[in-house]
Amino acid sequence: MSAMQRLELRQGQSLTMTPQLVQSIKLLQLSHAELAAYVAAELERNPLLQEGEIRADAPGLSLADFLRAKQKAQAAGSRIVPGPPPLRGQAASGASGPAHGEIRPELEETLARTASLAEHLEAQLDLATSDPHLRTIGEHLIHSLDEAGYLRDDPADIAAHLDVPCVDVEAALQLVQTFEPAGVGARNLAECLGIQLKEHGRLDPAMQALLQHLHLAARQDFAALRKVCGVDGEDLAAMLAEIRRLEPKPGLAFTPARVDVLVPDVLVRPAPDGSLAVELNPETLPRILLDRTYYAEVAKVLNKEEDKSFLSECVQTASWLTRSLEQRAKTILKVAAEIARQQEDFFRTGMAGLRPLTLKSVAEAIGMHESTISRVAANKAIGTERGTYPMKFFFGAATGEGEHAAKAVRHRIGQMIGTEKPDDVLSDEAIAHKLKQEGIQVARRTVAKYREALRIPPSADRRRRHSHKA
Incomplete structure (x- = not known):
């Protein structure tokens, strides 16, 4: 036999995330404002969901109300689906057509927003490399960027905390600096502008000299600039004009509009016994319940199969949402409590007490994955006696020469x-x-x-x- 075909059976393990788990993870990442909009849409759509406590004497919805809710959902071109609906316009895996996991237009519009800078960069990282070591470092760098897209921590400090060679951190940083938006991952303004000029094919020796002497441009010392760049006045004016057209803060395009007041999701205050009390802010917690009494009443009188199917889908979606919101609250509180424990000196003495803190150290302390800690920290804030701070504020590397944040x-x-x-x-x-x-x-x-x-x-x-x- 000149050729043979062989069949091989191989056994392996892989992690399959259910659509419900995927949506629960996305729910964890929402800010309290986004969550409120999402819950409001669900309350409008699902007649079995009720806001706040359900009182025994509270007037329930009639059968006619229920049928009108069903008709309204159908008229909007959407339906309540078993399990959670996709968030942020993202369909559940394995879904096709208008069945399970359908994107619902009104919900997509409610939560419409651009992806965060971290999400945008992580998507590019997934495509840029399959090296797990490089991706791990790259993810850390991405989540270390400030809102303008700059890396303020020293790569040597990051290497020390990740316990990896500094050359690996530099390699990961060079990779991140190739991502869009151009200039992201820079360590200073000159590097940010240089990355953009290089992409445009304009980083010639004269431009490099100009970037190295931006302080002269700030002082408007054009005579000195002409000398160090080796150009005449006309060329210098053209170079400066080109610099002004660049984006000095590339990350801001992915920053949502700031609100006037940063509302805390968690409150940390001294307790009477001298410890720190950590509690969720009741003002940012959505209160929804599944009205089982109303469910039982309506279920008795429904005759059509499509009405019964709609009711079943309503109860499944309502049950998932109430469970997911409870789990979300517990996870946020658990992470915040560990932050308060490791940053206790800050809550008692202020900035001087801030200590180095990494996602990994919190994750290991409470038995969660680093990605979960990152999602919790996104779009959340902690209220203290000294003011309200973004949760990400409490994470940061140490100085290279010591253990101070x-x-x-x-x-x-x-x-x-x-x-x-x-x-x-x-x-x-x-x-x-x-x-x-x-x-x-x-x-x-x-x-x-x-x-x-x-x-x-x-x-x-x-x-x-x-x-x-x-």
């Missing part, structure tokens, strides 16, 4: 410069020395990086400004 060190640097005297302007070296006296080991280059992140000019510029004022 980078955010706390940046805050302290800002305090030092804010209180410096006109005749005693602090250099980066002097700030590093003062921090060392306070027990914070930070190199001068790290001080410079943090100062730039705070958009504070160098000591020479600050001294010049003070002299002008005098």
Whole structure:
């Protein structure tokens, strides 16, 4: 026999997520405002759902009301489906046509929003590499970006906390910097602009020199800029015009419009016994119940099979939603309690007490996956005696030279410069020395990086400004 065909049986394991589990995960990521809109849509659509407590003397819906609700759902071109409906316009896996897992137009419109920056980048990461090690580092980098799309943490600090070689972090960062929007993942403005210019094929030596001397452009010292760039005035004007057309904060396109007041999902306050009390904010918790009494009454008088099917679908959807909301609340509270435990010094003393904290350390402490912690932290806020903070605020790497949170060190640097005297302007070296006296080991280059992140000019510029004022 010149050729043979072989059949091989291989046994393996794979994780299959049910549509219900997928939607529960997405529900966890919603902000309280998005959740309120979603629940309001469900209350409108499902006659078995009731808001708040169901009183014994509360007037129930009639059979006619129930049938009108069914007709309204059909007229809208949608139907209550067994299990949860897709969120954010995303159909359940395995669904086809208008059956199980159908996208419902009115719900899609209720939750219509652009994907977050992290979601947008993670989708590109999935396509860019299949290396699990590189993807793990890439996910950490993506969730470390600020809302403008910048990486403020030092790659060396990230490598130390992930216990991986720094060269691997640099490789993952270079990969992230190839994603859209152009300029994302940059560590400073010059790098952000350079990434965009490189994509446009305009990062020539003159442009590189200009990016290295942006401080001269800020001071409008065009004579010095012409000299370092090796161009005449006309060319310099064209280069500056091109720089102005670039996007200095690429991540902001994915940032939802800010509300005037940041409403906390969780409240952390000192308890009478000296401990920290962690509780969910009742004002942001949706209160819905499945009205089983009404279900039983309607079920008795329905005759048509399509009415019975609609009722069955209503009760399944209502049961799933009430269970999912309860689980969502428990998960948020569990994560917030662990954050409060690990950041106890912050809640008692303020910024000086902020400690390095990673998604991994919280996940390991409470037995959850890092991705779950990331979803909980997204779009949530914690209310404290010192104000309300985004939950992501409490996560961050340490400085490379010590165990102090980078955010706390940046805050302290800002305090030092804010209180410096006109005749005693602090250099980066002097700030590093003062921090060392306070027990914070930070190199001068790290001080410079943090100062730039705070958009504070160098000591020479600050001294010049003070002299002008005098």
